[in-house]
Amino acid sequence: MNENILSISGLSKSYASGFQALRSVDLQIRRGEIFALLGPNGAGKTTLISIVCGIVNASAGRVLVDGHDISTDYRTTRSIIGLVPQELTVEAFETVWNTVSLSRGLFGLSPKPAHIEKVLRDLSLWDKKDSPMRTLSGGMKRRVLIAKALSHEPKLLFLDEPTAGVDVALRQDMWALVRRLRDSGVTIVLTTHYIDEAEEMADRIGVISKGAIVLVEQKAELMRKLGRKQLTLHLVRPLEKLPVALAAYPLALSVDGTQLTYTYDERGEHSGIAQLLQDVEGAGIAFKDLQTSQSSLEDIFVDLVTEKTA
Numbered sequence: 001m002n003e004n005i006l007s008i009s010g011l012s013k014s015y016a017s018g019f020q021a022l023r024s025v026d027l028q029i030r031r032g033e034i035f036a037l038l039g040p041n042g043a044g045k046t047t048l049i050s051i052v053c054g055i056v057n058a059s060a061g062r063v064l065v066d067g068h069d070i071s072t073d074y075r076t077t078r079s080i081i082g083l084v085p086q087e088l089t090v091e092a093f094e095t096v097w098n099t100v101s102l103s104r105g106l107f108g109l110s111p112k113p114a115h116i117e118k119v120l121r122d123l124s125l126w127d128k129k130d131s132p133m134r135t136l137s138g139g140m141k142r143r144v145l146i147a148k149a150l151s152h153e154p155k156l157l158f159l160d161e162p163t164a165g166v167d168v169a170l171r172q173d174m175w176a177l178v179r180r181l182r183d184s185g186v187t188i189v190l191t192t193h194y195i196d197e198a199e200e201m202a203d204r205i206g207v208i209s210k211g212a213i214v215l216v217e218q219k220a221e222l223m224r225k226l227g228r229k230q231l232t233l234h235l236v237r238p239l240e241k242l243p244v245a246l247a248a249y250p251l252a253l254s255v256d257g258t259q260l261t262y263t264y265d266e267r268g269e270h271s272g273i274a275q276l277l278q279d280v281e282g283a284g285i286a287f288k289d290l291q292t293s294q295s296s297l298e299d300i301f302v303d304l305v306t307e308k309t310a
């Protein structure tokens with residue numbers, strides 16, 4: 001069995017307007033992982049998902065879902081995938097039970113009430129099964145969209161911005177739910193522009209910017225590789241400018257002259273801190289406190305996306 005449940009190569013998309021939304025994207029999604037595709041608005045996340053799900057046609061490239069080509073074997077690939085779209089579109093007068101059961105029927109599968117019941121119970125929707133959709137809150141409707149996407153027992157679930165506009169409590173619920181799904185064997189790809197969501201949830205993170213994949217990395221590795229640390233010295237007396245003796249160091253002086261900040265690469269074994277502190281003392285600068293901090297995924301993300309756009 002192939003390790004990758006989804007394999008995308010050379011995928012490009014130009015819309016009829018001439019706008020190029022994807023630029024030769026290569027991406028492999030591993031079986032059983034939670035993968036977060038992180039990118040700013042308009043980066044191409046929805047376009048990418050829509051192509052994989054057969055809603056939008058690619059201009060070039062190849063997509064294999066569990067070894068099946070989306071263009072020649074569409075019905076098979078679509079049945080392997082569950083899609084939770086960004087927008088809440090549901091039939092207002094239908095009950096929750098019917099909405100979810102009908103979704104399964106669209107895949108030509110025989111009814112399986114025990115499965116629908118399990119999905120509704122897992123999503124805390126069981127007591128709402130007979131309620132018409134229009135009586136549900138926004139958060140409940142979102143759960144129904146997930147239930148619909150799970151109705152045909154997909155192996156690969158796409159969640160397009162699952163927590164956009166969702167309150168904190170529901171967000172936590174969604175995250176717990178996504179983890180349970182992964183534990184039950186479903187591979188998850190979620191798109192988000194919330195960095196904390198990617199940091200919290202993902203095993204691996206892909207960053208997309210202007211239609212191109214900028215990087216794909218294990219989350220921990222990403223933070224280790226690209227993370228930077230900062231050492232800040234709080235000075236006893238404000239400095240007007242950096243002393244010449246310290247010119248060789250990448251130091252920044254705060255506007256009020258009371259803080260010196262040294263940025264260094266986390267990977268480097270020789271951070272140079274010991275030497276720096278000696279030289280600071282040698283330059284007659286006294287400090288009363290010192291503090292280190294580490295760059296967050298947010299800093300890394302902003303660096304990556306702005307580097308690419310610059």
Ligand SMILES: Nc1ncnc2c1ncn2[C@@H]1O[C@H](COP(=O)(O)OP(=O)(O)OP(=O)(O)O)[C@@H](O)[C@H]1O
Nearest residue numbers: 015017019021039040041042043044045046047048
């Ligand atoms: N049908 C279309 N015709 C022309 N351009 C389109 C079409 N659909 C999307 N685009 C453009 O393609 C780009 C990528 O859109 P897409 O929806 O894939 O981005 P996204 O990363 O999902 O953004 P968001 O986070 O805002 O949903 C955007 O600039 C968008 O305006």
